[in-house]
Amino acid sequence: MSAFWLLLLVLGIALVSYVLGRGRALSSAGGDIRNLHSLPVYYGANAALFVLIPSLILLMLWMVAQPLVVGARVQASIPAEAVSEGSTIGLVMSDVRRVADGLDLAVAQGVIEPSYATTSDTNLTEVRERLGDVGVALGSDISVTVLTAAQLLRETNASWYFWRTVLVVALALAGLGYAYSMTQKDFRARNTVERVILYLLIGAASIAILTTVGILFSLIFNTVEFFRIYPASEFFFSLTWSPSFGGGSELGILPLLWGTFYISLIALLVAVPIGLLSAIYLSEYASPAVRSIAKPLLEVLAGIPTIVYGLFALLTVGPFLVSFFGQNGHFGVNWMAGGTAVMTAGLVMGIMLIPFVSSLSDDIINAVPQAMRDGSLGLGATKSETIKQVVLPAALPGIVGAILLAASRAIGETMIVVLGAGAAARLSMNPFDAMTTVTAKIVSQLTGDSDFASPEALVAFALGMTLFVITLGLNVFALYIVRKYREQYE
Structure with a gap:
């Protein structure tokens, strides 16, 4: 599942959690709002926050880590002799990503069978011909090694996408269950929600400050390096x-x-x-x-x-x-x-x-x-x-x-x-x-x-x-x- 649809799914679970949390609070108070410690909206917001915050943090961390880990695994699978003279591993990885995108397009349009996009089949000639049918040209310089690496990239990404969906949804549902179980009329929902909002505001302010600090340090380190090789007086x-x-x-x-x-x-x-x-x-x-x-x-x-x-x-x-x-x-x-x-x-x-x-x-x-x-x-x-x-x-x-x-x-x-x-x-x-x-x-x-x-x-x-x-x-x-x-x- 793509990140966009996964985000919509998490938002949907948060909306359900809001409704359930609000309803459970009113039910525990016998339908009388005066028996609640906080307004019903705070109970719903508390339940929604228990769904949103952990799952979205996991989703963001996953989106940062996946390209790094998957790219490192695919790069490690490419033998050193596959990098020709005058080229670099970075250029080879660019070809791998381009071929992987071509395979995704071809499979989505039904031009090639999914088996051709996996490491179980590396028939370069036939894959090139079938990709050419959808306007995706591999080029004559693409080797079997690059095709195999592209297929591995697709397989690994697909596995990561599956587990990302499973874990994010599971964490959202766990947050829903925990928030629902703790919701009752004497729970201090307003205090919890306001504390979370305070932490979010502190986080937003910290991001702005840390961005400025990051810019400053990036300038300082390179400026110091410059003055090591060029006189500051001049x-x-x-x-x-x-x-x-x-x-x-x-x-x-x-x-x-x-x-x-x-x-x-x-x-x-x-x-x-x-x-x-x-x-x-x-x-x-x-x-x-x-x-x-x-x-x-x-x-x-x-x-x-x-x-x-x-x-x-x-x-x-x-x-x-x-x-x-x-x-x-x-x-x-x-x-x-x-x-x-x-x-x-x-x-x-x-x-x-x-x-x-x-x-x-x-x-x-x-x-x-x-x-x-x-x-x-x-x-x-x-x-x-x-x-x-x-x-x-x-x-x-x-x-x-x-x-x-x-x-x-x-x-x-x-x-x-x-x-x-x-x-x-x-x-x-x-x-x-x-x-x-x-x-x-x-x-x-x-x-x-x-x-x-x-x-x-x-x-x-x-x-x-x-x-x-x-x-x-x-x-x-x-x-x-x-x-x-x-x-x-x-």
């Missing part, structure tokens, strides 16, 4: 970025950091005024009807994929800027040689950040107590004076936090930079020059067939670690400011 203080997979690389991060901060600065210069003014209008001047339409339309910008922004920068904004600041442009200057430049990426990234600044600032401005506005207006101040002298100063810490969060989002952007800013690592003050950023170089350094143990590949982790520390610092600082603001005005 990485942090060199002014040249010139990787060469043939040797003699110069991997200074400063040109990349300069490009990253320069593009982010232009983006913030675009996003902060427009976003902040939009937030002031929506929160202080716009009517409810206008706000209900304008705010969702503004936030649509946040849902556009960044690759779309990158294409917009490459195909629209870049040529538009060249038409003004290029050699043959309207201004007759030669500041911009091509469409990819810091200004191109910065402008488009600023447009992308507008909803971040606007939405966060709007929420923060609306959090300022209305009594402060009323007091200012009562003293004779105009609406604009109230906004400038009361509302904005009160909301300023939160607005600064929103700007810092937008800055960390800009620093981590990739696709807009790749398509709109170019690939040149240089230190220049000209915003119409092509430059690149840390994120763009992380992509380029890990793309291709380079040796993963080389400094040119490992430098991507050092770049990622540096970027992680910078964005983490900005986020922590922004959260600190926002928290301080909330403590002051709530």
Whole structure:
């Protein structure tokens, strides 16, 4: 049975368990809900949880373990001489999986008998002909060893699927029986259910924290390995970025950091005024009807994929800027040689950040107590004076936090930079020059067939670690400011 249908079966057993648990609780109380320790829904939920939690944990562990164990068994069955020169056991296993999928398809369509898909029959020629009838080509390079391994893979997986179904269903039924036996009117079902929910919430929070820790450690280990083979002083203080997979690389991060901060600065210069003014209008001047339409339309910008922004920068904004600041442009200057430049990426990234600044600032401005506005207006101040002298100063810490969060989002952007800013690592003050950023170089350094143990590949982790520390610092600082603001005005 597939995992999907097995999951539906477990959910069905849990539903039955819910009904039985609820009914048994009411029956033990003589039908009077007042005699129960907890509400009937808690007794049903407790019975359902005893079915769901153990069986789903077993199902998840089984789905993780089965590919590893079955793959290891099949791989061990392949003799060493079956791996030809220039090939690897991984490539052979890929062929084995492909042939096994072909056998599954052929058996499902009834083109070949199930016996041909088992290790009892390894007639390669006949199996190849029959698979060809359903459009599954084995290829002339498939050997009897690969076919036998594919048949073993199918047989082993089928056995594991059978026992997975049996054990998961048995565990679900055992949970149903145990929950039913313990359900009676004095059982503290509410306490049990709430405790389980608490553990689930703790587990969800732990997964988020452990994911962050896992990412951090994966970066740390590879960064340490990089600094073992490349001097940290040159990485942090060199002014040249010139990787060469043939040797003699110069991997200074400063040109990349300069490009990253320069593009982010232009983006913030675009996003902060427009976003902040939009937030002031929506929160202080716009009517409810206008706000209900304008705010969702503004936030649509946040849902556009960044690759779309990158294409917009490459195909629209870049040529538009060249038409003004290029050699043959309207201004007759030669500041911009091509469409990819810091200004191109910065402008488009600023447009992308507008909803971040606007939405966060709007929420923060609306959090300022209305009594402060009323007091200012009562003293004779105009609406604009109230906004400038009361509302904005009160909301300023939160607005600064929103700007810092937008800055960390800009620093981590990739696709807009790749398509709109170019690939040149240089230190220049000209915003119409092509430059690149840390994120763009992380992509380029890990793309291709380079040796993963080389400094040119490992430098991507050092770049990622540096970027992680910078964005983490900005986020922590922004959260600190926002928290301080909330403590002051709530």
